[in-house]
Amino acid sequence: MSGQATVLVVDDEIRSLESLQRVLSDEFEVICARDATEARRVLESEIVHAILCDQRMQYETGVDFLKHVRETWPDPVRMIISGYSDSEDIIAGINEAGIYQYIAKPWHPDKLLATVRGAVELFRLQKETETASIDVKLTPERVQRVVTEKRGVARKLYDFDRIVHAPDSPLGDVIALGKRAAEFDISVLITGESGTGKELLARAIHYGSARSGKAFVVENCGALPDELLESELFGCKKGAFTGAYQDRVGLFEVADGGTIFLDEIGETSPAFQVKLLRVLQESEIRPLGARRVRKVDVRIVAATNRDLEAEVRAGRFRRDLFYRLAAFPLHMPPLRERPMDVPLIAAKVLADVTKSYGRPIEGISPGALARMRRYDWPGNVRELQNEIQRMVVLTDDGWLQEADLSARIRQGGEPIQLQSAHHSSASLKTNIEALERHMIVEALDRHGGNISRVAGELGLSRVGLRNKLGRYDLRKGLSDEV
Structure with a gap:
């Protein structure tokens, strides 16, 4: 850590407490407590990264204290330091208190510093990876490998x-x-x-x-x-x-x-x-x-x-x-200022979505891409991502077609050109015809030129639709299929 980590040292022997403080204070902010009660008061008011606690204290053993710490303040990395090698204490510390290290007295300063450094690094990695409270099976080396792998992937992504x-x-x-x-x-x-x-x-x-x-x-x-x-x-x-x-x-x-x-x-x-x-x-x-x-x-x-x-x-x-x-x-x-990016972004999103959804979509039709380029995309790339996802879910074709686009994009991709009315009936008629022609063209695009389906959608008879197609010169390449 760039800033000094805080280490809480708990020991009822004053000389031992002073020795630990002297060795650790060059690298860490050390807070000393003479017993478990005093240590609890520290934990209530300070953020602590690691705890180094003597096992045999007058009123409460280190394992009992750290078991309570694990339940109330689970984040600090917990260590026991003791001049006794009672196997029952060690097992209890591991199983009940989630002890990271059991340090034997007399300790060597360099080894002690290395152990506390490892504990502080484990605390930092735990927070970065959002893991649960410290488990004895998690070592700094194991967590560091996971973090390094994640960072390597992130650098590429x-x-x-x-x-x-x-x-x-x-x-x-x-x-x-x-x-x-x-x-x-x-x-x-x-x-x-x-x-x-x-x-x-x-x-x-x-x-x-x-x-x-x-x-x-x-x-x-x-x-x-x-x-x-x-x-x-x-x-x-x-x-x-x-x-x-x-x-x-x-x-x-x-x-x-x-x-x-x-x-x-x-x-x-x-x-x-x-x-x-x-x-x-x-x-x-x-x-x-x-x-x-x-x-x-x-x-x-x-x-x-x-x-x-x-x-x-x-x-x-x-x-x-x-x-x-x-x-x-x-x-x-914004995306509307860079329409040249739309086809590239759409292709990248489509590749990711088809892989995620398991749908064999080959690509986006030129007509659909043209509409997408002309649309303003007020929601920018996020809106484009949502639109591609929707199209992939709805399409039954190997290609995403114009008919798969949302109505707002189809309409926004080819804006209706209305003339200024100037309060005259002639201009009103012109605007109504422009709107009518636009709606017919949109319906023809959606149904592939099928007259029966278009007439049904617009609420017209096939004869009525044919008359309008003739008026607007839209008959070429149409089908009478039902």
Whole structure:
């Protein structure tokens, strides 16, 4: 961990306590307790990463104390230190108290430091991987292998080159800037509409940076009220507020050495902005209900769909926080400004969806792609993903066709050109005819030119539909199949 981890040492022998403190204090913040009662008071007010406890104490054995700790404060990694090698104590410690290590007295300083380092690393990895409370079967080496494998996969998944875009897309310039930002330890603010891929860019920046070997954590700042958001980001002690049923290590501490992505930062309250600014200025956090502050080394990548400069001018967002976050601003263009990307993104999404759903879809028809390119996609890439999923579920063909598209996309892909009415009956007639022709063309597309089906959908007789087809010159290539 970049900041000093907190180790609680519990021993009723003052000389032993002083010796342990002297050896460990160079690398860790050490809190000493003379007995289990005093140690419980520490755990009630501080976030502790590891506990080193003597086995034979006057009022309560180390195993009994750590068994209670396991039930009440399950996060700290628990270790027993003892001058006795009673096998029953060891077995009880493993089975009942979830002991990570049983250290024999007399101990060697280097070995003791190595063991405590391993315990602290296990605590950090446990939080990063969101595993349950410490199990003796989990070693730092095993968890580290899992984390390393996950990071290797993430680097490949979130590489800049995996952000799909055409050679002439405006997204290319954004990616080039993102690569430059990744090389330097600078705060980044990503702006853009919802669904444009802001988190994808943030992940690429992290995994392209020197921090890629550490954690990347995400928090949606608009999803929680202030108190819960503070506990998520900064941590809290059990009982710090209503609903705080257990100690929580904050995401800033989980991301220590890595990157934290604060999505929807523009939704935060002025009161929370003050607290976040202090964290950025001081590089330290204070968990809710705790007495001590903790140093953290975290890179901030923030994102918003708001115009933060306008929010600053309106007094809804702190100017000093804005400049802290926006040291390197990036803007993700909406999909409507890069229609050249639509076919490539659609093909990538289709490949992922067909693999996930097990459906043998070969591709998207040129007609459907043309409609998709002309549509504005107000929901951006997320809306495109949802549309492809829907089409794959509904289609009975080997290709996704125009008829499989949602009505809003079919209509949006070929807008109806209405003339200005100017309050004249002639213009009204022209507009009605344009609307009628458009509805017939849409129905013909959906039913492959089958007159019977089109007439049934529009509530016309086949003779009536034929008359309209003749009027609008739409007869070519039609079928009378029922």
